[in-house]
Amino acid sequence: MLDPFGDEAKRLVREEFGGINELLSIIPSYVGIDQAIERVSWIKSGEIPEEILKLGDVQDLLTFYALLGALAFSPYGIEMELVKESNARIYSERLRRAGRIEGTSIALESVSGNEIPIRDRTILERTHHQELPPGERERLRLKYKIPLGKLLELWDGSLKEVYIRKGYAYLTEEQGLRLWERSFERNFERAVNLLYEVRDELPEYYLRLYERLGEIAREHFKERLERMGSAEAQPLRFDLFPPCVKIALGGVPAGLRNYAITVLLTSFLSYARLCPNPPRRDVRIRDCVSDLSIVEKEILPVIIEAGNRCSPPLFEDQPHEVKNIWYHLGFGLTDKPTLEDSGNSTWYFPPNCSKIRANAPQLCRPDRHCRNIKNPLTYYLRRLYLENRGKAGGDESAEGGEENG
Known part of the structure; x- marks a missing residue:
């Protein structure tokens, strides 16, 4: 398979397996954990095994989606980086060998001989430079075209690098592969995000596979981990909060107070500070901390301050709501909790964006992230x-580059 997000892959998932949920449910019966791990373990040597490059379409799809299912337990971490890097290299190599990029997840078309004026081809492809070896001539040849609007969605370089004519961008094979890699990264993260929402329904197989991925990832990124932080418990970064949370922190009017403060802010701040990447949704606060000082000194004051910024102030108007905060943190309806009380009620997970839009649309003001x-x-x-x-790679513009496509 040339692209796990291309039309053929989508057809297989839909027609042969009945959808993504059904596919994930049958994978453990067909793909052993060691077999899935083979798709990433080769990265230690840097050489992709031929048997992986020559996998049939169905087996390729099963092993790839096995890894995606495992990443539902850690959508943004070194495990995801490992799987994304190794599989991008696998599919890139297949595309190079196939000598074509049509039929993948990007709308590339082959260029016919008379689409580009001869003079432009002469300059761009250096057709009169007889000293150029055949490989260099092939490298310069404009092979693909794509509507300019589609290019701008993915291209991360300067438009000066691209030949543009009549609403199309014309690309060399290397430029086409570069564009495909950007598309793969975007589709990959989109898929992992979607699976994150159903991780509680996944078989234990995927959690065990995720643990194995973690072992390989920690070894592969050993040096980088010294410079790169992880999504473990750490001080809150308010500047990186989503718009809905920032709006809630600023205080909201009466009709939004309980949802914004008690439902959204309480759940978001507690998970973001204590357990940003919970392995399951029935986790308790006492599974993450050994005492309540972080909750009492770092989380609760922020919630109280946000409540006091509301109009009218939430906790002056509804003093009993403090007990409800502890209830949503999993301690039951109390205002004097102990760590042992953790688990007396559910530690509520942050509501999905769709629920926020439905229940409190005033909070939903999406930004580019x-x-x-x-x-x-x-x-x-x-x-x-x-x-x-970005810090690990010494590139302060990494985030901007990721989003500007």
Whole structure:
């Protein structure tokens, strides 16, 4: 298979397996964990095994989606980086060998001989330079075209690098592959985001596979991890919060107070600070901390301050709402909780973006980072991931480059 997000892959998922949920449910019966791990373990040597490059379409799809299912437990971390990097290289190599990029997830078309004026071809492809070896001539040849609007959605370089004519961008094979890689990254993150929402329904197989991925990722990124933070418990980064949370922090009018403060803010702040990447949704606060000081000193004061910024102030108007805050944190209806009380009620997970839009549309003011995000917590995780990746690579513009496509 040349592209796991292309039309043929979509057809297989839909027609042969009945949809993504059904596909994920049958994978554990057909793909062993060791077999799935083979798709990434080769990265230690840097050489892709031939048996992986020559996998049939169905087996390729099953092993690829096995890894995607595992990433539902950590949508933005070194495990995702490992799977994305290794599989982008696998599919890129297949595309190079196939000598074509048509039929993938990007709308590339082959260029016919008379579309580009001879004079322009002479200059761009250097056709009169007889000293050029055949390989260099092939490298310069404009092979593909794509509507300019589609190019701008993905292209991360300067438009000066691209030949544009009559609403189309004309690309060499290397430029086409570069565009495909951007498309793969975007589709990959979109898929992981979607699966994050159903991780509680996934078989234990995927959690065990995720743990194995973590072992390989920690070894592969060993040096980088010293410079790159992870999505573990750490001080809150208010500048990376999603717009809905920032609006809630600023205070809201009476009709929004309980939802914005008690439902959204309480759940988001607690998970973002204590357990940003929970392995499951029935986790308790006492599974993440050994005492309540972080909750009492770092989380609750922020919630109280936001409540006091409301009009009228929430906790002056409804003093009993403090008990409700502790209830949503999983301690039951109390205002004097102990760590042992953790688990007396559910520690509520942040509501999905769709629920926020339905229940409190005034809070939903998407920015450019909200694209393909389904939950405020994954927004925060992604911003942390992009910033940490930029620091690790010594590239302060990594986040901007990721989004400008």
